[in-house]
Amino acid sequence: MAGVYTAEERVVRDGVLIAFEGEVMTNEEAEARGLVAAVEEEPGRKAKTPKEELAERAGALGIEVPKKATVAEIEALIAERAGGGDAK
Incomplete structure (x- = not known):
């Protein structure tokens, strides 16, 4: 590589x-x-960067990810969804 x-x-x-x-x-x-x-x-x-991979995973879960979201913010959105919260 x-x-x-x-x-x-x-x-x-x-x-x-x-x-x-x-x-x-x-x-x-x-x-x-x-x-x-x-x-x-x-x-x-x-x-792919970890941010791109997380954004793809979030998208697959139906989570809308803001364009300028950080890795930590995307991880929080995924965790919120996994915890049963209502991510927007």
Whole structure:
């Protein structure tokens, strides 16, 4: 997997900084940090970010995700739906 990845937002998991907003790294490093899913090498194919993956999962659940929602906000919407709340 060649190329570079730029973190779209600050990513903190369990109180540990995984990436800061705008951080540039190789795709391999981004994959190792769990910032992108592994993809088979295919010219022109871009790995999905966790935000894109969460937005797709939310959409499959019928949750409307605001365009500028953060990963944490999308996770909260999914958790709210899973908990039986009425997500809008």
